[in-house]
Amino acid sequence: MTSYAIIVAAGKGARAKRDKDQVPKQYVKVGGKAVLSWTLESFLTSDHIDHIQVVISASDDDLYQTVLHATQDNCHLANLAKTKLLPPCHGGSTRQLSVFAGLQALKNARPKDEPAEIDHVHIHDGARPFVNNDILQRCEESLIRNRACLVGMPLSDTIKRTNNLEEIEVTLDRTNLWSAQTPQSFQLPFILTAHEKAHAEGISDFTDDAAVAEWAGATVQMVEGSRNNIKITTQEDLTMAEQTLGQFSSALLTDIRVGTGYDVHAFDPGNVCIIGGVAIPHDKKLKGHSDADVGLHAITDAILGAIADGDIGTHFPPSDPQWKGAKSDIFLKDAVRRVNDLGGKISNIDMTIVCEEPKIGPHRPAIREAIADICSISINRVSVKATTSERLGFTGRKEGVAAIATVCIRLPEYD
Template sequence: MTCAVIIVAAGSGSRARRSSDKVAKQYVALGGKPVLSRTLETFLKNEQVDCIQVVIGPQDGQLYETAIAPLMSGPLAGLAKTKLQPPATGGETRQISVLKGLEAISGKKPQHVLIHDAARPFVTDDILSRCFLALQTHKACLVATPVTDTIKKVDDQGAIIETIDRSTLWSAQTPQAFDYSFIRHAHKRASDQGIHTFTDDAAVAEWMGETVHIVQGSPANRKLTSQDDLTMAETMIAASAPQPLTDIRVGTGYDVHAFDEGSAVIIGGISIPHSHKLKGHSDADVGLHAITDAILGAIADGDIGTHFPPTDPQWKGAASDLFLKDAVRRVKDRGGKISNIDLTIICEAPKIGPHRPEMRAAIADICDMSIDRISVKATTSEKLGFTGRKEGIAALATATVGLPELPD
């Protein structure tokens, strides 16, 4: 266990409630999803996050289950079931709630912990990467942005009495990142002394005498604390919504590899015991090569040899999933999506049928697609041609891709 995340979702959030809302801001629907669900998505997808502990209000159990339901059954279900811990119940103050979250994950023995507000759904991977980098050299880190507005100090009557120098002022955000053992000890010590009013975890660290280091945040990573914030957030989501994928493309790929001395063939991302192996510059996965070319053909972006020439020694013996992942990336970079993949393998031997389920799962994993969008079939050439003479294997693939419509 390396890094845990605590999501603080125990507040009532009354300031951010719209007139139509009857729940706290973290459970309000934002662009069709609860705020909490949007916040969790970023942490679930991040490979450096090992477990996530949400701290909720004592009355919010059903709201929490409703908020995470799409995560537990959708594309992130595997990550959600692995990373999400049963929710902890918070206390009367944020500080108490954080301590309860820290104690709930003590059995996981994390090295680091990020503490984040549930009502900040626009945290990014870039911010998290900066936190992880800072934790390599510091015990306590605070995501923040420099203050850009002129700051005025006023008296009880609203009259300005001083203009504050903003050059050294930063606005605190979350996540706040810490050495887990240190911040748990700091929170426990504050609690034992009857102190429960710290408004953020950096203040607890400062109280313990630890220097807190700034990590660059983002103005977009704002906390939703008012109705205006929710309106702004809806606008941001609408502006960033993907365009309809109405430009439908179909590509085909065909590949052939001869047999060579060996004891197994690699097809469709798996190894199948056989009397020979397939000969090629890479691992000669005839199935993945055909799929790669089909995808590249659909987006009119050359072929596998264009991007990974066999004359380049760095690709000698390379696993073909590298080529396929690159093709998938090229589709995503265009704002597109692969709808389905249909692979046909042509050979007399080995028998493909027993390995089809494993192939489909491997291809789905490589392409980050649902397995029900992956088809693998096999046929023979009725003992005709090079495949009929058992000299090698051929593969034919078709890929359907949706892209955003571009102006002519």
């Protein structure tokens, strides 16, 4: 018997988007990883799942690749993915059509010489990252006796039915009422045939697979899920997941790295200096191929040093004309992305600006805020200091500005 999982991740998830999110909810990062990464990890590490079919939108191929890259950065997950993870397929305009696409992909991927009569399939929402191995085990046990089962929880709240004016009409008896979750699990031949029949008859608006099974004549067994096994639907759900997964992720980030960065830029004729992402009025500017932001350059190199990934010149060579005059937040955001792709997080940033002029003190709050915003961390994790060199050296002669940065990063332990 082979157990498959179909992870449905083809939706757009507009209700869960925050202003800063430009991607569907399943690709929003919480706890340093995309929601879909957490969901996928639960199935990869489960000893009840043999193969996984992910269903994505045709417009999300690049986003899904970032999920795969994050998986490859963990040796254990990478090895599991090699044996369990099937190539993704593209979903349809409704959830039912997306599941149908996943089932067809499984049908085509299965070895032709193996009987399918006893195979199982667990169909799960990509934006439901809190599924666990115990739930999957209960589903597997149910499928020994039943063609179909549905994970859910008995309702504990009192249920009211209202009219169109939101006036209460009746209080319902909550006895025997359950809230449905996923996975929804089936004997594979049965649910495949049921979906094919519904597709042939032009029916595409079933909201879950248990409804398809009921329509096809099966009795669906309820299996207890977990109150934590929520689907991320709203911004409030996303905030809760971020808190929960963030704490879980932090507990696993035990590889502490420290990097240092140092940068220098000379003065040139001008009227403003860009330091730490802030334009500071001055009778000179800083000379450089990009906008010459000495502060952001030092922080970028400190991050790259902490993750042993070259330096700013490695990824953005000054010989490349496309970076002429570029804003330095591009470089820093790329370094932060590299940390995120490793499943890590920036713990804190400490930067010192060395110069006689311009005066940094009045602009320090704005610089801290700019760095925190670029790095997507709390301003309480950003320190900015300023000092002079007591009129010694090139900074003492007012020939330019230097910056020194130290960054602490937390990463997962790797094999």
